[in-house]
Every structure is written in structure tokens, then in C-alpha cells.
Amino acid sequence: MDSRGRRHERGSNWTDPEIVELLQLWSDDSTQIELESSLRNQRVFDRIAHVLREKGIYRTGDQCREKIKKMRLEYRRIKDNHKLRSWKFYDVMDRVLANRPAVTYSSLGGAVIAQQVFHTSGTPEGFLQGMPGFGPVSSGGFLFGHPPKTDDSLEIKCEDVEENMLNHGVAPPEMYYGLDYSRCIVVCVCFSGFSDLNIIGSGSSQAAAGPLVQDTCEHPTRENPRPLPSVRQRKRHRGGKASSFNRAEQSLDKALAGFLLWQQSAEERLLSFEQTRLERELQAEERREQREERRAEKERQHELRLFSMLTGVTVSAPSVSSSPASASKRVPGPPGQSVYLSKRGNSILQYRNILLEGFILYNGNKYHITDNPDGVINMGTSENKLCYDLLHKRLTKPDMLHVEPSLLQYTDWRGHPFLREEVAKFLTHACRSPRPLKADNLVVMNGCSSLFSCIAAAICDPKDVVLIPTPFYGAIAEDVGLYSDVKLFHVPLECEAEGKDSRPFHLTVEKLEEGLQRAKQEGLTVRAVILINPHNPLAEIYTQKEMLDFLQFAKRNELHAIVDELYMLTIFVESVMFYSVLSFDSLPDPQRTHVLWGLSKDFAMSGFRIGTLYTENQDIVDALVHLGCFHGVPGTAQHQVAQLLKDRDWINEEFLPENRRRLKAAHSYVTRELLTMGIDYIDSPAALYLWTDMRKYLREPSFEEEFRLWRNFTRHKVLISCGQAFSCSTPGYFRIVFSDQQQYLRLGQLFLQNTQYLKQDDTNSDNAGIVRATLSPLSKPVDPLTQRDAPVPAPVSLAAEDLVSVGCQASNPAESLGSLIGTLRHQINSSDWLEKNTPQLSAGEDPEILDVFKALLQRAAK
Numbered sequence: 001m002d003s004r005g006r007r008h009e010r011g012s013n014w015t016d017p018e019i020v021e022l023l024q025l026w027s028d029d030s031t032q033i034e035l036e037s038s039l040r041n042q043r044v045f046d047r048i049a050h051v052l053r054e055k056g057i058y059r060t061g062d063q064c065r066e067k068i069k070k071m072r073l074e075y076r077r078i079k080d081n082h083k084l085r086s087w088k089f090y091d092v093m094d095r096v097l098a099n100r101p102a103v104t105y106s107s108l109g110g111a112v113i114a115q116q117v118f119h120t121s122g123t124p125e126g127f128l129q130g131m132p133g134f135g136p137v138s139s140g141g142f143l144f145g146h147p148p149k150t151d152d153s154l155e156i157k158c159e160d161v162e163e164n165m166l167n168h169g170v171a172p173p174e175m176y177y178g179l180d181y182s183r184c185i186v187v188c189v190c191f192s193g194f195s196d197l198n199i200i201g202s203g204s205s206q207a208a209a210g211p212l213v214q215d216t217c218e219h220p221t222r223e224n225p226r227p228l229p230s231v232r233q234r235k236r237h238r239g240g241k242a243s244s245f246n247r248a249e250q251s252l253d254k255a256l257a258g259f260l261l262w263q264q265s266a267e268e269r270l271l272s273f274e275q276t277r278l279e280r281e282l283q284a285e286e287r288r289e290q291r292e293e294r295r296a297e298k299e300r301q302h303e304l305r306l307f308s309m310l311t312g313v314t315v316s317a318p319s320v321s322s323s324p325a326s327a328s329k330r331v332p333g334p335p336g337q338s339v340y341l342s343k344r345g346n347s348i349l350q351y352r353n354i355l356l357e358g359f360i361l362y363n364g365n366k367y368h369i370t371d372n373p374d375g376v377i378n379m380g381t382s383e384n385k386l387c388y389d390l391l392h393k394r395l396t397k398p399d400m401l402h403v404e405p406s407l408l409q410y411t412d413w414r415g416h417p418f419l420r421e422e423v424a425k426f427l428t429h430a431c432r433s434p435r436p437l438k439a440d441n442l443v444v445m446n447g448c449s450s451l452f453s454c455i456a457a458a459i460c461d462p463k464d465v466v467l468i469p470t471p472f473y474g475a476i477a478e479d480v481g482l483y484s485d486v487k488l489f490h491v492p493l494e495c496e497a498e499g500k501d502s503r504p505f506h507l508t509v510e511k512l513e514e515g516l517q518r519a520k521q522e523g524l525t526v527r528a529v530i531l532i533n534p535h536n537p538l539a540e541i542y543t544q545k546e547m548l549d550f551l552q553f554a555k556r557n558e559l560h561a562i563v564d565e566l567y568m569l570t571i572f573v574e575s576v577m578f579y580s581v582l583s584f585d586s587l588p589d590p591q592r593t594h595v596l597w598g599l600s601k602d603f604a605m606s607g608f609r610i611g612t613l614y615t616e617n618q619d620i621v622d623a624l625v626h627l628g629c630f631h632g633v634p635g636t637a638q639h640q641v642a643q644l645l646k647d648r649d650w651i652n653e654e655f656l657p658e659n660r661r662r663l664k665a666a667h668s669y670v671t672r673e674l675l676t677m678g679i680d681y682i683d684s685p686a687a688l689y690l691w692t693d694m695r696k697y698l699r700e701p702s703f704e705e706e707f708r709l710w711r712n713f714t715r716h717k718v719l720i721s722c723g724q725a726f727s728c729s730t731p732g733y734f735r736i737v738f739s740d741q742q743q744y745l746r747l748g749q750l751f752l753q754n755t756q757y758l759k760q761d762d763t764n765s766d767n768a769g770i771v772r773a774t775l776s777p778l779s780k781p782v783d784p785l786t787q788r789d790a791p792v793p794a795p796v797s798l799a800a801e802d803l804v805s806v807g808c809q810a811s812n813p814a815e816s817l818g819s820l821i822g823t824l825r826h827q828i829n830s831s832d833w834l835e836k837n838t839p840q841l842s843a844g845e846d847p848e849i850l851d852v853f854k855a856l857l858q859r860a861a862k
Contacts, residue, residue: 014067016088018052018057018059019067019071019089021052021055021057022048022052022057022059022064022067022068023089023092023093025048025051025052026048026064026068026096027092027095027096031044031048032096041065042061042065045061045062045064045065045068046061048061048064049061049063049064052064069274069278070278071089071093072093072097073275073278073279074087075087075089075090075093075094075097076275078090079094302360302361337349337350344485348482351478351481351482353474353475353477353478353725354474354707354710354721354722354724354725355380355474355475355721355725356475358380358381358714358719358721358725359380359381359719361376361714361719362376362378362380362381362719366378367717367744367747369743369855370855374717375717376714376717376718376719377717377718377719377744377747377748378719378737378740379718379719379720379736379737379738379740379745379748380719380720380721380735380736380737381719381737382536382601382687382688382689382735382737382739383600383604383606383688383737383739384570384601384604384606384659384663384688384739385604385739385740385741386604386659386662386663386666386739386740386741387604387655387658387659387662388604390654390655390658390659391603391604391605391655394644394647394650394655395640395644399643400639400640400643400644402639402643403636406635407634407635407636407638407639408635409635411635412625413625413626413628413629413632414442414443414444414621414624414625414628415442415443415444415445415633415638416635416638416639416642417439418638418639418642419444419638419639419641419642420439420440420442420444421439422641422642422645422646423439423442423444423612423645424436424437424438424439424441424442425437425645426645426648427582427597427612427614429648430568430569430580431568431580431582431583432580432583433580433582433583434583434584434585437582437614440618440621441614441615441616441618441621442612442613442614443612443613443615443621443624443625443628444610444611444612444633444638445611445612445613445624445628445631445632445633446609446610446611446631446632446633447598447600447609447610447611447631448564448566448596448597448598448600448611449475449478449479449611450479450611450630450631451596451611451612451613451624451631452476452479452480452562452596453479453480453482453483453484454623454624454627454628454631455562455594455613455620455624456479456480456483456484456486457483457484457486457627458620458623458624458627459527459528459560459620460480460484460486460527460528461525461527462484462485462486463485463486463487463525464486464487464524464525464526464527465486465487465488465489465519465524465525465526465527466480466486466487466488466489466526466527466528466529466530466562467489467491467512467515467516467519467526467528467529467530467559468488468489468490468491468529468530469490469491469492469493469507469511469512470490470491470492470493470726470727470728470729471493471505471537471538471691471723471726471727471728471729471733472530472532472536472537472726472727473532473536473537473564473726474725474726474727476488476530477727486527487524488530489515489518489519489524489526490515490727490729491507491511491512491514491515492729493505493506493507493511493729494506494729494730495693495728495729495730495733504682505538505540505682505691507542507546507550509549509550509552509553512529512550512553513553516557526557526559527559527560528554528559528560528561528562529550529553529554529559529560529561529562530562530564531547531550531561531562531563531564532564532566533547533563533564533565533568533578534565534567534568534570534571534578534684534686534687535687536564536566536567536687536689537689537691537721537726537735538682538684538691539682539684539686539687539689539690539691540682540684540686541571541576541578541684541685541686543579544579544583544584547563547579547581548584548588551581551587551588551589551593552588554588554589554592554593555588555589555592558592559592560592560593560594561589561592561593561594562594562596563581563593563594563595563596564596565580565581565595565596565597566596566597566598566600566601566602567601567602567686567687567688568580568597568602569602569656570601570602570659570663570686570687570688571660571685571686572659572660572661572663572664572667572685572686573664573685574660576685576686578686580595581593581595582595582614590616590617591616591617592617593615593616594613594614594615594617594620595613595614595615596611596612596613597611597612597614598610598611598612599641601687601688603644603655604659608637608641609633609637610633610637610641663688663739665742666738666739666740666742666745667685667690667738669738669742669745670690670736670738670745671683671690673745674690674692674736679692679693679694680692680693681693681736688737688738688739689735689736689737689738689739690735690736690738691733691734691735692733692734692735692736693732693733694709694732694733694734695730695731695732695733696732697709697732698731698732701730701731701732702731703724703731705731706722706723706724706731706732707722707724709722710722710734718748720734720735720736720737721734721735722734723735
């Protein structure tokens with residue numbers, strides 16, 4: 001197939017037999033002469049390709065030419081760098097390129113003709129026979145038919161040409177010059193555009209025999225007859241013509257030498273340009289292949305991790321866990337294990353977590369309104385993104401920018417004394433402790449995950465277990481398991497209310513006792529129980545009596561009680577009271593009660609990595625000191641946290657009230673949207689998330705179907721967390737984080753609506769204790785920013801009516817984009833929200849709203 005005019009086909013592989021056939025055709029003397037005599041060698045390589053096709057090798061002329069170019073570059077690279085000549089085709093290339101015949105060039109009528117100078121017998125036949133590839137004598141190297149015979153008398157027309165017009169460094173317009181030992185072929189240059197071929201033949205015996213040259217410069221006419229010149233005049237005239245001929249011949253020699261030099265330099269430049277181009281194309285091709293390999297490897301690894309998680313869901317749960325979702329926490333990794341890692345290293349390598357997989361997916365493709373509008377909206381990671389402006393203003397004050405030698409040196413691995421003093425004072429105030437907390441009972445590390453890991457190593461042996469109600473924050477399994485090889489024994493909580501005084505996912509002492517007995521029956525050693533208050537992911541707040549009962553259960557069974565109070569200040573309803581265990585007058589077992597708190601959630605500073613542990617057990621404090629060197633906090637960060645906690649006025653009068661107001665507005669907005677979409681959820685006035693019930697979107701009640709729905713959400717660019725990531729015993733529950741800017745929440749809710757394509761299952765509409773909302777999906781939306789003073793229900797505990805869902809007025813999910821657009825258009829037309837809430841008015845509440853609006857207008861204009 002003719003590929004002329006198209007880009008050269010690259011990347012085709014040549015076998016050694018094909019290369020040998022190509023070199024046989026290319027190295028032929030006639031082919032080389034034709035290539036050297038042609039400015040455009042496309043037809044030569046097309047003929048080579050034609051011959052190759054006859055031999056069963058299907059290549060185009062462009063492919064043949066590119067292959068020869070690459071081989072010439074390889075030959076030159078080896079020869080110039082004096083490398084070992086181990087290339088199998090080096091000898092053939094060297095024979096052709098290093099022993100080329102000498103050629104002369106001329107251009108006549110736009111064609112370039114090359115002739116080889118051979119040392120032949122001096123005859124025209126011998127001269128022409130020594131030129132392969134130019135055909136027989138009748139159509140040989142002479143431009144106009146047969147060469148003249150030696151007996152013919154020739155005419156010579158000579159014109160004087162200035163030397164500076166010939167040797168000016170560029171190719172002359174027309175030139176033909178050849179020489180052998182019997183004939184001299186001369187072309188006299190005429191800048192008028194014409195040239196005559198003049199041939200002089202002379203033999204040694206004929207030179208003196210008679211006149212071989214007839215003067216054609218002047219011709220007598222009949223009207224003006226000229227007398228015959230004398231012998232002397234004829235000799236003078238004949239000598240003048242000979243000298244003129246010699247000068248022309250010297251000028252032509254110089255012109256030919258200049259032309260050959262110019263041609264050689266032009267070829268060298270062209271070859272260097274071609275070499276540079278090929279090298280750049282080769283580098284670009286290598287970079288492209290590397291990028292493609294990296295992209296394919298990342299896709300393969302990501303698909304393998306997801307497949308591993310999906311496979312782990314289908315296998316039976318290990319004996320350590322009683323929950324059918326426990327297999328989702330530790331799933332088998334790749335079939336082959338690394339030979340560079342130990343057994344423990346391979347187990348860590350194969351550990352998979354859906355929470356981590358989702359965060360990796362989001363972190364590699366974050367949504368941005370201008371830079372990445374097709375990115376992922378993150379409604380799955382529990383982070384408070386509402387108070388950046390408040391924190392930026394406070395953290396950039398002069399008292400924060402302080403450096404002294406002690407902050408840059410090693411210190412107590414429990415934390416700097418000034419920081420522990422401020423944390424003790426702050427917790428005494430925030431927890432309403434009846435007595436001042438002691439700084440010596442505090443340990444500060446880089447996050448509560450490190451504290452979980454260290455305390456598990458201090459109180460447990462490998463293979464020991466810790467009781468934990470499910471669902472729970474899934475990363476705790478990694479915290480206690482990766483380093484210390486401590487297992488979690490699940491105490492599953494039922495999703496349905498079991499009685500009049502019960503509620504969904506209700507934790508009781510009886511369930512803890514039952515879980516403890518099952519663990520002992522399996523021969524496991526139970527060392528501790530983990531209690532999360534406020535709960536993650538349920539957002540439930542336990543009462544003071546409930547927490548006291550749990551601590552008494554731990555004391556009766558000599559279990560350590562690890563209490564996670566990470567969200568104790570993230571309660572956005574003022575009438576709701578939170579009771580920390582540090583507020584109790586006395587603890588049932590203070591030596592086995594350990595309280596964790598940090599700045600990640602309550603102060604919206606998850607990137608600061610500050611976590612604290614308070615315990616009255618000095619043995620545990622001393623043990624954690626030895627592990628603190630692995631989990632220390634930078635001195636400058638400790639200074640900033642101490643200054644922040646010391647500023648009690650800013651915390652109580654500015655940050656906490658504004659944080660509660662923004663959380664309340666975001667919570668109200670998301671709950672209204674969930675009601676509109678018909679999604680059930682547990683209503684709670686705490687934490688940063690909602691525990692939602694999406695079981696009706698599962699085609700069957702299985703964790704495989706739940707994982708499929710989670711994948712469907714991620715494909716639609718919205719990240720939420722599925723229940724099996726929290727070891728929930730019932731499939732179909734999802735955690736949705738609402739602590740983000742409102743424009744992102746709107747987009748996330750829109751994406752959620754777009755993924756609701758499954759047929760809704762209303763068989764759960766008759767469940768007892770479920771309150772149905774009456775909000776129509778076409779009712780007017782309400783801006784949560786205008787609801788700052790609106791009253792919000794403030795239940796102290798989650799009763800049965802706290803599980804809110806949508807009733808019969810909720811419409812089926814949109815099955816197409818058209819119906820979704822129609823619904824949105826109807827909501828816009830029936831609402832006066834846009835009139836009351838312009839971007840300029842809302843800019844006072846959130847300056848980013850106006851920037852987002854302007855960016856959308858600019859994109860629409862484009």
C-alpha cells in the first residue's frame with residue numbers, strides 16, 4: 001500500500017532475514033549511484049520495496065528508508081565512539097559507506113547526474129562500461145545519445161566567464177563536467193540560461209595530422225566577403241582561442257570544486273539534522289512508552305486491589321470475628337508474595353482497606369471547579385473543611401511564629417512539658433473534670449492512630465483480641481494489628497430496634513457480655529474493650545449512665561477500657577450534653593481506663609497530626625515513652641498547639657460557636673437533600689457525618705451488592721464510605737460526610753441522585769419505629785445559611801424516631817439525565833431562593849461563593 005504523503009510508519013519490527021534482503025538490494029553499486037545522484041530518493045526505495053514484496057516481504061518504501069536511516073545512524077554512532085563492533089550488520093554497512101565511489105555532480109535541465117571516474121583503457125566504450133546502472137552505451141552517461149567518434153571534427157564554442165561568478169559558494173545554475181583519458185567533455189556556462197555541449201576528441205597521432213577545430217565564432221557572409229588571413233594571423237587567432245579555452249577550463253574546475261564542497265557540506269548538515277530528528281523522535285517515543293507503562297501499571301494495581309477486596313468479601317469470616325463483613329477488612333493480596341519481605345511484611349503488604357482505597361482514588365483526582373471539574377467529590381473522608389478561614393487567621397498571628405533552640409532539639413517523648421500543661425488545663429475545662437488533670441498523666445503523639453497502636457502493643461500480646469462493637473471506624477483494625485498483631489473481636493449491633501426502649505445499633509452491656517463469652521469459648525484472650533463516644537460512624541452520643549455501665553463491665557472482667565472521645569466538641573446543638581469519662585467523680589477502674597482525644601476533628605486540623613492520651617496508669621505512660629521516639633511531634637507544631645489551646649477567649653467566643661453554626665447549617669442542608677432523595681438516615685446532632693440506609697438500592701442483601709453500589713458511586717465521581725469498611729453486620733449502609741463547603745455538597749448530592757437508578761424496594765415501609773418524612777421532592781429548597789437561628793431537634797439519645805426516612809411521596813430515582821434536568825428545572829422555577837440569595841449577598845457568609853459564581857460565568861462565556 002502506498003504510504004506516500006502520510007507520516008512514516010514507525011515501530012515496525014524487522015527480522016534478520018528481512019534486513020539481509022534489504023541490505024542486499026541497498027548495497028548494490030547501481031542502487032548506491034542512483035541514491036547519490038538523486039535529490040529525492042523516494043522512487044529508489046519504492047522500487048526496493050517492490051522487489052521485497054516479490055520476495056514475500058511486505059514493506060513500504062518509507063519503512064525501508066527509515067530502516068536504512070536508523071542503521072546508518074547506528075553505524076556512525078559505533079564508528080565515531082570507537083565502540084566494540086559487535087553489531088552483526090556493521091561489516092556490511094562499513095563496506096558500503098566507507099568505500100563509496102568518487103562521483104562528480106552536474107545539473108542540467110533540473111536533473112542531477114553523477115558519473116564515476118574510472119581508470120579504463122581510454123575508449124568511450126570502456127568509460128561507459130565502467131559505469132554500472134546507467135544502461136547501454138546508446139543511452140549511457142552522455143546526455144545526448146551516442147558519444148562522438150574520434151574521427152569527427154568538433155566545434156567548440158567558448159564564452160569567457162568571470163571567476164568570481166563561478167566560485168561564490170553556491171551551486172552554479174547549470175554545469176556538466178566529466179573527464180577521461182581519451183575525451184574531454186566541457187560545458188560552458190551561460191548565465192543567459194543556455195549551455196552548449198562541446199566535445200573535443202584528440203589522439204596522439206591525429207593531433208598533428210590536420211586541423212581538428214573549426215572556428216565557429218565568426219562566419220563570413222556573401223554580402224561582406226572576407227579575405228583569407230595570413231598564416232601568422234591564423235596562428236595568432238588559433239593561439240588566442242586555445243588560451244581562452246584554458247581559462248574557461250580552469251574556471252570550470254574551480255566551479256566544480258566549489259560545488260562539490262557545497263554539496264558535501266549540505267549533505268553533512270542534512271544528515272546531522274536527520275540524526276537529531278530521529279534521536280528526538282526516539283526519545284519522545286521512549287517517554288511515551290514509559291508513561292503508557294506507568295499508567296497501565298497503576299490501572300492494573302488499582303484493579304487488582306479492588307478485585308482483592310471484592311474477593312475478600314465473598315470468603316467466610318475468620319474465627320476471630322463474628323461479623324460476616326469482617327472479611328472485608330483483611331483480604332488476600334496478590335497471589336505472589338515478595339521475596340524481599342518477611343511473613344509479617346507480606347501480611348502488611350497484602351492488607352487492604354476500602355477506606356484507604358477510596359481516599360487514594362480521591363487524592364489522585366480531586367475535584368476543583370476550574371482546574372479539575374471532572375474530579376471526585378469527597379463525601380467519604382471525615383474531615384472538617386468549614387473553618388479554614390478562622391484557623392488561617394489565628395495560626396498566622398505573631399505569637400505562632402516562634403522558634404527557640406529547645407523546639408529544634410530532642411525532648412521528652414511524651415511531649416514538651418509546656419504542651420502537656422496546656423492540654424491538661426484545656427481538657428479539665430472542656431471535659432468539666434471535677435479535679436485538675438495532671439500533665440504527667442498525658443502522652444502526646446502524632447495522631448490518635450499512633451496512640452491506638454502503642455497502647456495495643458503495651459497492654460496486649462500478639463494474637464490477643466480486643467472487643468469492639470460494630471460498626472466502628474475501620475482504621476482501628478490497622479492501628480492495633482499491623483505492628484502488634486492484635487485482633488479485633490466484633491460485637492455486632494442490630495440495625496433494627498429490638499424493643500420499646502431500644503434503637504437501631506443499640507449497644508448494651510448484655511451484648512458486650514455475650515461477645516466476651518463467645519471469645520472465651522473460641523479460646524481467645526480478651527485484653528480490652530474499645531468505646532467510641534461520640535460514635536464513628538453512627539454519630540451516636542452515649543449517656544453518662546451508659547458509659548458508666550460499660551466501664552463497670554470492663555472492671556468486672558479486668559479489661560482495659562480504651563475510650564475514643566475524638567468528637568467531644570463537635571456537637572452543634574447547644575442543648576445536647578456530652579459527658580466525658582473524665583467528668584466522672586470517680587472511675588470504676590482508673591488504672592485500666594485510657595482516654596484519647598486530638599485536634600483532627602474538634603479543631604478541623606487533621607493535617608497537624610496531634611493526638612493525646614490521658615491515663616492514671618504510670619506503667620503505661622512509661623511504656624509509651626519508649627515508643628514515643630517513633631511517633632514524635634515537631635517542636636514548632638507543639639508550640640503552635642500550646643498557643644492555640646491557651647487562647648481560651650478565641651476558642652470559646654469565636655471558633656467553637658462559628659464552627660457549630662456552620663456544622664449545623666451543613667447538616668440541615670444534607671439531611672433535607674437526603675429526605676428529598678428518599679434516603680433513610682440516623683439523625684444525630686454530633687460529628688461530621690450521617691449514617692444512611694441504602695438497602696433498598698441493593699438488588700440482593702449481600703456485601704458483594706453493596707460493594708457494587710459503592711463502585712457505582714465512585715464511577716459517578718462521588719466518594720462515600722460503604723458499611724463493610726466499618727465492619728457493619730448488615731449490608732447496605734453508607735456513611736456520608738457533610739462538613740464541607742456548600743457548593744461541593746450540592747454537587748455531591750447531584751451525583752448521588754444521578755446514581756440512583758435501581759428500582760426502590762419499599763418492603764421496609766412497615767418496619768416499626770421508622771418515622772416517615774412528608775417533604776415532597778419538588779418542594780422549595782431552603783438555604784442552610786439562612787437557618788442559623790432555626791431550632792434543631794436536640795435528642796439526648798437516639799430513640800426509634802431518630803431514624804428518619806422518606807415516605808411514599810418520594811419519587812423514584814431518575815432513570816435518565818433528561819428526567820433529572822426536568823426535576824431540577826421545576827425546582828428552580830418554583831423557588832424564590834435565587835432572588836433572596838444572590839452571590840453578592842452570600843459572599844458575606846462565604847467569600848468563595850462569589851468566586852465560584854464568577855468562575856462558572858467565565859466558563860459559560862467560553
